[in-house]
Amino acid sequence: MTLTTRFAPSPTGPLHLGHAYSALLAYDMAMAAGGRFLLRIEDIDQTRCHPKWEIQLLDDLNWLSVHWEGAPMRQSDRLGAYRSALDSLWQRELIYPCHCTRRDIAAAAAAPQEGAALLGPDGLIYPGTCRNRVIKPYGDGPRPEGVALRLNMSLAAAISCDHHVTGPGATDWHIGFDETGAGTDGETGDITMSRDGLEKEIGDVVLSRRDFPGSYHLSVVLDDAAQGITHVVRGQDLFEATKIHVVLQRLLGLPTPTYHHHRLIRDDQGKRLAKRDDARAISKYRAEGASPQDIRKMVGLV
Structure with a gap:
């Protein structure tokens, strides 16, 4: 290759x-x-x-x-490619419509019962407000336009992660990628993240905005695959986002490149x-x- x-x-x-x-x-x-x-x-x-x-x-x-x-x-x-991928994820009920504003998310994340608000690759980790309002089944209907669409990370992680035996009678689920740079904390080699970590530390990220059929996470994954990119070279600030991208690659049947996250100037x-x-x-x-x-x-x- x-x-x-x-x-x-x-x-x-x-x-x-x-x-x-x-x-x-x-x-x-x-x-x-x-x-x-x-x-x-x-x-x-x-x-x-x-x-x-x-x-x-x-x-x-x-x-x-x-x-x-x-x-x-x-x-x-490449809008057609983004719409096609969103249609596939919608039919599989892996994405759902979200009507929350940034203020809504901040208020929900700061509610006393939620504890300290957690930050992920996209800022505040979404508390799942609209996910809990979706009435199933819904994938047979048309994908809604003009509304933000979020990835249901709980389902996505369950589908994309691999089963691992971690000890006598114990199992875990992980997904990973090869890193030749330095990550964010000096990580290199085989980077793995757990199903539980994906749900709690990343959450339901936006894959389509209200005014555009796609997002950075969706488009970069589809575009790298379309261009046949084998090694993604980019800044350390995108290291955590790579975990989202690997999940999407698994869901969409795309290859996972080797990643090289370099130091920032x-x-x-x-x-x-x-x-x-x-x-x-x-x-x-x-x-x-x-x-x-x-x-x-x-x-x-x-």
Whole structure:
């Protein structure tokens, strides 16, 4: 199997040093293995994406000598694939409609009987308010539009996790993936998570928004499979989200890539760089006379 990596930026702001590090690392990994490097434009957030940022990021990548194979995949061209996956999950009653607002979720999570509110990859872990209101069976009916759809993690984990014998007369259920980076706490190798952990530490994440047939979690899983990505290279901040992605891969019958979660590029105060950090924009360094090799040195790739 040919090692295949990708870089998947969103055109919502300038490419900064953190993006450059991720793109260069993925590109170098592919080239060192005689593999393939692909580009994907994650433009599902049409309210924030802008053509000028896409033009700039493509120009910056070319300037860095990061060259991709073929035309970039565009998420805005893949709405049909997202709808099809949602239909499948709906028919299997693995997703359900949710009408809660952020305020509703915060209030429910903070209720005295719930104890301390827990945070997961998507923020506050959903308390299951609408899951408990679904009247079954419902999968034979049409999938609702214009409403958020959540994954029933309890059912999803039960289907996707593997049975393991953990001791004399004891059993457990786990699911895992291969990690070649450093995770969030230095984890590497075979990363496993339990069925109980998926339910309590991640919960029922949103797979489709009210205004868009999909979410980051759903689209990234489907797009990586469609592009044949064998190694996903991305920041440590997405390590916990990978657990969601592995569950979705199992549910949708998709392969699980090897993951490499790399360190984050931070500012002088130790804060992770974001799109608003124009002072770290590649275009600014270029205007000041920096070379691509200078950028490599700044991010520790020499």
